[in-house]
Amino acid sequence: MSIASDLIRGHTDTIILAKLIGGDNYGYEINKSIQQKTGGKYEFKEATLYTAFRRLEQAGYISSYWGDEQTGARRRYYRITDIGRDSYGELIRDWHTAKEMIDKLIETEDM
Amino acid sequence: MSIASDLIRGHTDTIILAKLIGGDNYGYEINKSIQQKTGGKYEFKEATLYTAFRRLEQAGYISSYWGDEQTGARRRYYRITDIGRDSYGELIRDWHTAKEMIDKLIETEDM
DNA sequence: AAGAAGTACCTTGACAGGAGAGGTATCTTG
DNA sequence: CAAGATACCTCTCCTGTCAAGGTACTTCTT
Numbered sequence: 001m002s003i004a005s006d007l008i009r010g011h012t013d014t015i016i017l018a019k020l021i022g023g024d025n026y027g028y029e030i031n032k033s034i035q036q037k038t039g040g041k042y043e044f045k046e047a048t049l050y051t052a053f054r055r056l057e058q059a060g061y062i063s064s065y066w067g068d069e070q071t072g073a074r075r076r077y078y079r080i081t082d083i084g085r086d087s088y089g090e091l092i093r094d095w096h097t098a099k100e101m102i103d104k105l106i107e108t109e110d111m
Numbered sequence: 112m113s114i115a116s117d118l119i120r121g122h123t124d125t126i127i128l129a130k131l132i133g134g135d136n137y138g139y140e141i142n143k144s145i146q147q148k149t150g151g152k153y154e155f156k157e158a159t160l161y162t163a164f165r166r167l168e169q170a171g172y173i174s175s176y177w178g179d180e181q182t183g184a185r186r187r188y189y190r191i192t193d194i195g196r197d198s199y200g201e202l203i204r205d206w207h208t209a210k211e212m213i214d215k216l217i218e219t220e221d222m
Numbered sequence: 223a224a225g226a227a228g229t230a231c232c233t234t235g236a237c238a239g240g241a242g243a244g245g246t247a248t249c250t251t252g
Numbered sequence: 253c254a255a256g257a258t259a260c261c262t263c264t265c266c267t268g269t270c271a272a273g274g275t276a277c278t279t280c281t282t
Contacts, residue, residue: 005240006121006268007209012239014217021219028259038212045241050261055239073248073259095217098118099210101149106125106206108132117239120268139230156270161232166268184230184277228279237269245261252255 008042012052013061014095017088020062020080027053027076053078061087119153123163124172125206128199131173131191138164138187164189172198 008015019030027049035043044052053076056062061084067075080088119126130141138160146154155163167173172195178186191199 007205008213009120009239009268010117011213011217015213018217018219026259034216037215041208042212042216046260047241047243047262048239051239051241071249073257075259092217094118095213097152101153102119102122102126102206104148105145105153106122106129106203108129116269120239123268137230157231158233158270158272159268162268162270180230182278184228186230224282226279226281229277231276232274234271234273236271239268240266242263242265244263247258247260249258250256252253 011095012044012048013056014088014091016049016052016056016078017061017080017084017091020078021085021088024077024079026067026078029075056084059087060084122206123155123159124167125199125202127160127163127167127189128172128191128195128202131189132196132199135188135190137178137189140186167195170198171195 015034016030019025019033027046031044031046031049053062053064057064057078060081062078062080064076064078067077069075126145127141130136130144138157142155142157142160164173164175168175168189171192173189173191175187175189178188180186
């Protein structure tokens with residue numbers, strides 16, 4: 001991983017929720033798809049990912065259930081809830097605001 | 112303040128360095144200018160600001176000196192160093208990369 | 223003259239999120 | 253059979269933010 005995680009911090013939940021809007025999914029797969037989408041530039045640390053799931057479930061943004069795999073490792077699937085969708089929408093709006101703000105603040109005027 | 116600080120976290124140092132590229136400055140002024148530039152939407156908490164100064168100075172990115180105010184409260188001015196400038200350039204590049212990445216990760220494909 | 227509000231700095235302690243390091247269990251492949 | 257992939261988990265530490273407190277001087281208001 002090459003990009004400072006502090007820049008992603010604060011987007012962990014949004015990234016997970018976004019992924020779950022595309023359908024129920026489980027941790028390992030979510031992480032793999034992020035890795036793929038970023039061309040290997042980013043992926044969650046497992047501890048980060050699983051603590052995020054706990055946090056989101058406790059907040060009521062997602063719910064979970066065990067898959068019924070007949071073979072291979074068991075999978076815990078996550079599904080986004082209605083309030084999870086609401087929260088996602090807000091987070092996206094926040095991101096657009098923040099993005100503009102940061103751009104305004106970190107580029108120098110005189111140089 | 113209306114925007115979640117977790118979204119700004121990770122940019123604190125960059126914002127300060129950017130400001131100092133425009134010339135030496137002191138904490139209170141820097142914060143006021145941020146407040147103004149964002150139309151009141153953002154400003155650092157004092158504790159955050161001053162710990163950031165300590166951090167940046169310890170890292171050698173900035174240096175500080177006391178102003179010679181004849182009247183009013185004393186001011187500690189900060190100046191960006193050469194390696195501070197280098198670091199700033201890198202941080203800006205990181206931001207552009209991260210911005211693209213986040214955009215890619217938080218927008219849903221199928222909705 | 224007293225008090226509030228503004229300027230300007232600082233520190234301590236708590237908290238939250240990220241992540242290193244460790245663990246479990248199953249299946250596939252050489 | 254060992255190694256590696258799949259898939260989950262937790263404990264503990266680190267770092268950055270921030271609430272809450274403080275100091276000291278000046279200006280404005282009553």
